[in-house]
Amino acid sequence: MDDVAPVLDAETKALEAHADHKAELRLWLRLLTCATMAEAEIRRRLRERFGVTLPRFDLLAQLERADEGMTLGEVSRRMMVSNGNVTGLVDRLVESGHIERFAAPNDRRAQMIRLTDPGRADFRRMAEAHEDWIADFFAGLSAAEIERLMGLLGRTKASLRSAIARRNTK
Amino acid sequence: MDDVAPVLDAETKALEAHADHKAELRLWLRLLTCATMAEAEIRRRLRERFGVTLPRFDLLAQLERADEGMTLGEVSRRMMVSNGNVTGLVDRLVESGHIERFAAPNDRRAQMIRLTDPGRADFRRMAEAHEDWIADFFAGLSAAEIERLMGLLGRTKASLRSAIARRNTK
DNA sequence: CAAGATTGACCCATCAATCTTG
DNA sequence: CAAGATTGATGGGTCAATCTTG
Numbered sequence: 394m395d396d397v398a399p400v401l402d403a404e405t406k407a408l409e410a411h412a413d414h415k416a417e418l419r420l421w422l423r424l425l426t427c428a429t430m431a432e433a434e435i436r437r438r439l440r441e442r443f444g445v446t447l448p449r450f451d452l453l454a455q456l457e458r459a460d461e462g463m464t465l466g467e468v469s470r471r472m473m474v475s476n477g478n479v480t481g482l483v484d485r486l487v488e489s490g491h492i493e494r495f496a497a498p499n500d501r502r503a504q505m506i507r508l509t510d511p512g513r514a515d516f517r518r519m520a521e522a523h524e525d526w527i528a529d530f531f532a533g534l535s536a537a538e539i540e541r542l543m544g545l546l547g548r549t550k551a552s553l554r555s556a557i558a559r560r561n562t563k
Numbered sequence: 564m565d566d567v568a569p570v571l572d573a574e575t576k577a578l579e580a581h582a583d584h585k586a587e588l589r590l591w592l593r594l595l596t597c598a599t600m601a602e603a604e605i606r607r608r609l610r611e612r613f614g615v616t617l618p619r620f621d622l623l624a625q626l627e628r629a630d631e632g633m634t635l636g637e638v639s640r641r642m643m644v645s646n647g648n649v650t651g652l653v654d655r656l657v658e659s660g661h662i663e664r665f666a667a668p669n670d671r672r673a674q675m676i677r678l679t680d681p682g683r684a685d686f687r688r689m690a691e692a693h694e695d696w697i698a699d700f701f702a703g704l705s706a707a708e709i710e711r712l713m714g715l716l717g718r719t720k721a722s723l724r725s726a727i728a729r730r731n732t733k
Numbered sequence: 734c735a736a737g738a739t740t741g742a743c744c745c746a747t748c749a750a751t752c753t754t755g
Numbered sequence: 756c757a758a759g760a761t762t763g764a765t766g767g768g769t770c771a772a773t774c775t776t777g
Contacts, residue, residue, distance in 0.1 A: 412698070414694055414695070414697065414698035416706070416709055416710075416713075417697050417698045417700070417701045417709065418694055418697050418698075419713065420701060420709055420712060420713055420716070421601065421697045421700070421701070423713060423716045423717065423720065424594070424597060424598055424601075424712075424716055425598055425601075425602070426720060427594060427598075427716055427719050427720055427723060428594055428595055428597075428598035428599075429598075429643075430720070430723050430724075430727070431591065431594075431595075431723055432595070434723075434726075434727050434730070438730070440769095446744070446745080447745095448744085448745060448746090464759075464760095465759075465760065465761095466758080466759055466760080469759095469760095474745090474746070474747090475746070475747060475748075476759075476760065476761085477746085477747075477748080477749095477760085477761070477762075477763095478745070478746055478747075479760090480760065480761055480762085481744085481745075481746090481761095482744095482745080485744080497759095500754085500755075500758095500759080501753085501754060501755085502753065502754045502755070502758070502759045502760070503754095503758095503759055503760080504759080504760065524584055524588055525584070526726075527584065527587050527588050527591045528582070528584035528587045528588075529726045529729070530587070530591070530722065530723050530726045531587045531590060531591070531719065531722055532722060532725075532726065533718065533719075533721060533722025533725060533726075534715075534718055534719065534722055536586070538715060538718065539586055539587065539590055540586075541711070541715060542590060542594075542712075542715045542716075542719070543586075543589065543590055543593060545704075545708060545711060545712045545715065546590070546593045546594055546597055546712075547593065548703065548704055548708065549597050549701065549703075549704065549712070550593065550596060550597055550600070551703060552700065552701055552702060552703025552704055553597060553600050553601055553604075553700050554600075555702075555703055556604075556696075556699045556700045556702060556703075557600070557604050559699070560604070560608070616766070616767080617767095618766085618767065618768090634737075634738095635737075635738065635739095636736080636737055636738080639737095644767090644768070644769090645768070645769060645770075646737075646738065646739080647738085647739070647740075647741095647768090647769080647770080647771095648767070648768055648769075649738090650738065650739055650740085651739095651766085651767075651768095652766095652767080655766080667737095670736095670737080670776085670777075671775085671776060671777085672736070672737045672738070672775065672776050672777070673736095673737055673738080673776095674737080674738065
């Protein structure tokens, strides 16, 4: 017994200091793989078939249902990216003719942007193809499986929110 | 009836040309949100607590169980990023002292890299914290839920693979 | 010629600093 | 001083071109 006890103690100690969480780690890697595979394929197809990048597509999507246009700050908040990032994206989308800048009424600090007519037409084609691609990505799942996955990912999202909120209090 | 039929026809036509796939689209957005939230939080914590970026952490992780080192090409394939990208990452990790370059035996074209001793020690601390963070992210799910999610994501991954394979044949 | 690595052009992302306006 | 936008430094990603070596 003398030669066994130290090993058990070491394992117990390790378990207290740093418990094993292989199941969660494997789940995270699988979730990440699915998201990365799909996103890479979307980028590839947007580039190949429409000559556009995903961030540009995302910005156009934000703009599509804002007929009056939006300020750059609003785009930045909705896309959850930095202010400076939006400035550069907007520069390039103005350059390509998809959107146009105009001054905000009532606030001389703010720039607003909106889709041009060709920009809107171009985006509609892309959005339609995009929706078809996504449907194809999940074509191997039944409607019931899609439903269950939605539910579990909803629970995951809530769990993530809590964990991220906990961060700032430790 | 005369005023109803045209509407039905229009809907039928739209359905044929471009079926509606809202459930899949919502599922994709939710999956993407989960992955993005978790990844952003991991980047934030790696930066705040260890002063390291996620790509650097990923490269160190690839290297950890290759005591003999790896070629840059092998790292590139495993991380699924381009060759040129790896060159830059390696430059910065050599600069910070985490890894070292050496010439491959038997092939004078190839560069190899391996962890330095301090690099390995640093990575071990990060990896342990990383595993704890992930466990915390999924703390709101039961073991059974984790199991079901793993299964559904496995099916999703398979569906994605098929869809991506289908791409090149259309 | 093909494969390993590097380089340069470009895009996307962050942050910190700055300028203008409320 | 706050907030909206821009700029510059830095890091990470792609691709195409190049150089060396198998």
